[in-house]
Amino acid sequence: MTRIAVIGGDGIGQEVTAEARKVLAVALPNLEANEYDLGASRYHATGEVLPESVQAELDQHDAILLGAVGDPTVPPGVLERGLLLKLRFDFDQYVNLRPSKLLPGAETPLADVKAGEIDLVVVREGTEGLYAGAGGVLHKGTSAEIATEESLNTRYGTERVVRDAFERAKRRDRKHVTCVHKTNVLSYAGGLWRRTFDEVATEYPDVTTDYQHIDAAAMFMVNRPQHFDVVVTDNLFGDILTDIAAAVTGGIGLAASGNVNPDHAHPSMFEPVHGSAPDIAGQGIADPIAAILSTSLLLDHIGQGEAATAVSQAVTAELSGRTPGEPLSTAAVGDRVAARVAEILG
Amino acid sequence: MTRIAVIGGDGIGQEVTAEARKVLAVALPNLEANEYDLGASRYHATGEVLPESVQAELDQHDAILLGAVGDPTVPPGVLERGLLLKLRFDFDQYVNLRPSKLLPGAETPLADVKAGEIDLVVVREGTEGLYAGAGGVLHKGTSAEIATEESLNTRYGTERVVRDAFERAKRRDRKHVTCVHKTNVLSYAGGLWRRTFDEVATEYPDVTTDYQHIDAAAMFMVNRPQHFDVVVTDNLFGDILTDIAAAVTGGIGLAASGNVNPDHAHPSMFEPVHGSAPDIAGQGIADPIAAILSTSLLLDHIGQGEAATAVSQAVTAELSGRTPGEPLSTAAVGDRVAARVAEILG
Ligand SMILES: CC(C)[C@H](C(=O)O)[C@@H](O)C(=O)O
Ligand SMILES: CC(C)[C@H](C(=O)O)[C@@H](O)C(=O)O
Numbered sequence: 001m002t003r004i005a006v007i008g009g010d011g012i013g014q015e016v017t018a019e020a021r022k023v024l025a026v027a028l029p030n031l032e033a034n035e036y037d038l039g040a041s042r043y044h045a046t047g048e049v050l051p052e053s054v055q056a057e058l059d060q061h062d063a064i065l066l067g068a069v070g071d072p073t074v075p076p077g078v079l080e081r082g083l084l085l086k087l088r089f090d091f092d093q094y095v096n097l098r099p100s101k102l103l104p105g106a107e108t109p110l111a112d113v114k115a116g117e118i119d120l121v122v123v124r125e126g127t128e129g130l131y132a133g134a135g136g137v138l139h140k141g142t143s144a145e146i147a148t149e150e151s152l153n154t155r156y157g158t159e160r161v162v163r164d165a166f167e168r169a170k171r172r173d174r175k176h177v178t179c180v181h182k183t184n185v186l187s188y189a190g191g192l193w194r195r196t197f198d199e200v201a202t203e204y205p206d207v208t209t210d211y212q213h214i215d216a217a218a219m220f221m222v223n224r225p226q227h228f229d230v231v232v233t234d235n236l237f238g239d240i241l242t243d244i245a246a247a248v249t250g251g252i253g254l255a256a257s258g259n260v261n262p263d264h265a266h267p268s269m270f271e272p273v274h275g276s277a278p279d280i281a282g283q284g285i286a287d288p289i290a291a292i293l294s295t296s297l298l299l300d301h302i303g304q305g306e307a308a309t310a311v312s313q314a315v316t317a318e319l320s321g322r323t324p325g326e327p328l329s330t331a332a333v334g335d336r337v338a339a340r341v342a343e344i345l346g
Numbered sequence: 347m348t349r350i351a352v353i354g355g356d357g358i359g360q361e362v363t364a365e366a367r368k369v370l371a372v373a374l375p376n377l378e379a380n381e382y383d384l385g386a387s388r389y390h391a392t393g394e395v396l397p398e399s400v401q402a403e404l405d406q407h408d409a410i411l412l413g414a415v416g417d418p419t420v421p422p423g424v425l426e427r428g429l430l431l432k433l434r435f436d437f438d439q440y441v442n443l444r445p446s447k448l449l450p451g452a453e454t455p456l457a458d459v460k461a462g463e464i465d466l467v468v469v470r471e472g473t474e475g476l477y478a479g480a481g482g483v484l485h486k487g488t489s490a491e492i493a494t495e496e497s498l499n500t501r502y503g504t505e506r507v508v509r510d511a512f513e514r515a516k517r518r519d520r521k522h523v524t525c526v527h528k529t530n531v532l533s534y535a536g537g538l539w540r541r542t543f544d545e546v547a548t549e550y551p552d553v554t555t556d557y558q559h560i561d562a563a564a565m566f567m568v569n570r571p572q573h574f575d576v577v578v579t580d581n582l583f584g585d586i587l588t589d590i591a592a593a594v595t596g597g598i599g600l601a602a603s604g605n606v607n608p609d610h611a612h613p614s615m616f617e618p619v620h621g622s623a624p625d626i627a628g629q630g631i632a633d634p635i636a637a638i639l640s641t642s643l644l645l646d647h648i649g650q651g652e653a654a655t656a657v658s659q660a661v662t663a664e665l666s667g668r669t670p671g672e673p674l675s676t677a678a679v680g681d682r683v684a685a686r687v688a689e690i691l692g
Contacts, residue, residue: 070530076540077533085531109569111457135497135534145501147538151476155491182582184416185431187423188481192493194422215589216621222568222593223455236528240586243561247568275562 002302003032005061005267009039010079011276012286012330013067019288019334020065020295023314026338027299027307027345034061038083040071049082055090059266063298066271067291072278081133088126091266093259094157095164096124096235097297098242098273100225105319106250113226118249120228121172123165124238126259128157129189131235153189153234158196164262165232166204175207176229180217180237193234218244225249246273253286254319256293260301268301270294284330289315292337307345314340348648349378351407351613355385356425357622358632358676359413365634365680366411369660370641372684373653373691380407384429386417395428401436405612409644412617413637418624427479434472437612439605440503441510442470442581443643444588444619446571451665452596459572464595466574467518469511470584472605474503475535477581499535499580504542510608511578512550521553522575526563526583539580560587567591592619599633600665602640606647614647616640630676635661638683653691660686 006021008014021033036054043049058064069084070076087093102108102118134150162179169177179197183190194211201209212220214237220227221244233241246255255273272290280286293315299308314337322328352367354360367379382400389395404410415430416422433439448454448464480496508525515523525543529536540557547555558566560583566573567590579587592601601619618636626632639661645654660683668674 076529076536077531080530081533109456109458111455130497131531135532137534137538139501140537141541143501143505145538147499147534149476149497149499149532149535151481151495151497153493153495155485155489159489182585183422184426185423185477185582185585186481186495187427188483188493189495190422191486192483192491195487215585218564218586219589219593219598222590223597236531239528239531239561240564243565244568244590247565251569252565 001030001032002028003034003061004298005036005058005064006033007036007038007064007066009067009069009276010071011068011278011281013039013069013276015281015284015286015330016272016288016291017065017067019330019337020291022334022338023292023311023341024065024295026342027295027311028304039069039079040074043074043079049079050086055087058087059091061267062302063267064269065295065298066269068272068274068276070276085131085133087269088259091261091269092127093261093266093268094125094127094161095260095262096126096238097258097260098122098124098238098245098255100242100245100249100255102249103254103316103319105322106254107324108248108250110222110248113248118225120225120231120245121168122231122233122238122242122245123161123168124233124242125157125161125235128153129235151186151189153192155192155196158193159200162197162200162232165230166200166207169207169230170204172229174229177201177207177209178217178228178231179209179211180214180231180233180241182214182237184213189234197232214241217241221245221248242273252290254289254293256290256297258294258297258301268298270298285328286330287328288330288334289318292334310341310344311337313344347376347378348374349380349407350644351382351404351410352379353382353384353410353412355413355415355622356417357414357624357627359385359415359622361627361630361632361676362618362634362637363411363413365676365683366637366641368680368684369638369657369687370411372688373641373645373657374650385415385425386420389420389425395425396432404433405437407613408648409613410615411641411644412615414618414620414622416622431477431479433615434605437607437615438473439607439612439614440471440473440507441606441608442472442584443604443606444468444470444584444591444601446588446591446595446601448595449600449662449665451668452600453670454594454596456568456594459594464571466571466577466591467514468577468579468584468588468591469507469514470579470588471503471507471581474499475581497532497535499538501538501542504539505546508543508546508578511576512546512553515553515576516550518575520575523547523553523555524563524574524577525555525557526560526577526579526587528560528583530559535580543578563587564590567594588619598636600635600639602636602643604640604643604647614644616644631674632676633674634676634680635664638680656687656690657683659690
């Protein structure tokens with residue numbers, strides 16, 4: 001019996017998660033899925049974001065499937081910090097795993113890349129950096145206001161995520177890791193990252209490496225995304241770089257992610273990279289592929305490799321069947337992919 | 347008599363600046379240009395990065411033309427912080443102005459945009475944020491190492507750059523300003539930025555506005571760069587976003603920038619967005635267009651509007667005459683553009 005906690009969350013999060021659940025139900029017959037009602041509506045109804053007792057229950061699951069968090073009716077940061085980032089930090093999900101592959105049928109805005117040519121994974125640090133929430137404000141709302149944000153970085157936190165990136169690179173065809181930071185300006189944190197990266201690299205003689213500043217990497221992700229294999233970077237740079245990677249591989253509708261605790265000390269959490277998209281919520285037109293591909297990462301993480309592969313094969317088939325510009329129905333996509341997964345798994 | 351200080355700097359900085367000087371000499375007959383030898387070679391020869399006396403001399407000029415700073419033989423940050431950022435901060439160049447236009451003949455990696463469709467300017471804050479150099483490191487090189495970076499932001503610094511962005515928007519056709527930050531995670535600095543932006547906006551009823559998180563803006567810059575008119579953002583986000591903007595409008599070889607002190611209290615400094623590119627330095631193949639377009643911004647800043655327009659027209663002509671993929675000679679481009687400027691100014 002595999003126990004999965006499902007947090008649909010806000011906006012289209014609910015809709016795409018419903019489809020991901022359909023697929024999961026087919027891929028993993030022996031499944032207990034428990035819904036948790038968290039997000040904007042619970043916050044408005046009860047003032048609660050993530051009660052301690054709920055967090056303790058979530059911790060008793062094998063993995064968490066999350067839709068999206070964030071709503072225009074809630075002040076920015078309340079749900080993000082109180083729910084999404086709280087789970088990432090408290091469950092020590094230090095590997096924020098974000099693969100980007102240009103699949104046949106996906107619409108890239110780039111002129112000169114073909115399906116198969118982009119196949120990269122960003123290993124984004126998930127528990128440190130500017131996401132720590134350190135900082136403050138003085139004289140708020142006056143002309144004397146100052147506001148600070150502090151990026152906190154440890155050797156411990158840097159080394160474990162860098163090592164994870166090398167481990168992944170070792171298992172891939174090209175065996176290349178690019179470290180991305182901004183050492184020429186952020187010399188304290190950048191120095192720590194760069195030295196740690198170079199040291200860990202010596203343990204992996206078969207893996208080739210390079211280093212790029214975040215501004216150059218962002219440009220490169222547009223000009224020559226084929227260059228990248230594994231990318232390892234800090235929390236904020238990873239946030240930005242993965243949205244660009246998503247853009248060049250068919251958009252945020254296809255981008256999956258896992259907030260992974262590789263030690264399995266707490267459940268890992270899988271979610272589409274996209275947000276709650278309030279503008280299209282409730283219309284049944286959101287693409288559930290990103291959520292569905294996130295279940296493939298989930299299955300892989302809990303040791304269900306065959307089911308994980310079936311889901312990603314079914315998604316590839318679904319995308320190749322698409323006609324550019326054709327409107328889509330969230331539920332129909334989920335039905336089709338679930339049926340294909342059933343077929344593949346026999 | 348206009349007095350311009352020229353700092354060629356490192357790598358291709360020297361080469362492209364030589365061409366920019368040719369163009370400037372033609373555009374501004376009454377010109378005194380003084381070369382300052384700063385950068386890696388001076389650092390190696392004397393240990394000096396920016397002597398106080400040199401800085402005082404630079405301060406006596408009407409503007410500074412800079413090539414590029416940074417060299418693999420110098421530890422990261424030494425020249426960047428000691429020279430480039432020192433001038434930006436000490437000369438209070440709080441508006442880091444980075445226009446991006448898709449000109450005819452420029453090679454964009456995007457499939458569906460046509461020349462003229464992208465025409466934006468990023469107003470990047472230049473004197474605050476994570477570039478302040480605040481932070482530190484403890485237990486360096488041990489497993490207990492921690493490193494911090496602090497983003498420092500003031501109402502004073504935010505308001506003046508936001509107001510500058512609105513002033514520029516007011517003078518443009520579309521009159522739109524997009525504020526970019528990350529309010530859902532960086533709530534202290536993001537809150538300051540967002541509140542300041544909304545308040546200043548009320549003074550500009552003719553200017554329309556929107557707000558985007560940096561990750562979404564980075565993606566949008568790839569998917570729909572046509573959306574942007576004026577973008578105002580902090581120092582680090584501006585660094586990243588302008589490299590993406592450069593990528594989609596023909597690459598870093600064309601991207602110009604100005605570090606502007608709008609109050610004219612100190613000289614403003616104009617430089618290509620690209621770096622010193624040690625890999626192609628000394629070969630005479632670097633594109634000097636970015637440096638040349640930076641002189642157009644320089645001329646505009648010192649009140650030489652006609653000369654500024656002549657330079658940008660000459661660049662447009664130069665680009666339309668290019669054949670994609672054809673190798674170029676730095677000096678030949680400079681000669682052609684200078685000749686065209688002479689022609690235009692009659
Ligand atoms: C919603 C937000 C807090 C989050 C982040 O910044 O990490 C999102 O952008 C993401 O990438 O998962
Ligand atoms: C060289 C570096 C310090 C600089 C910056 O980060 O500002 C450069 O990337 C730029 O954009 O001008």
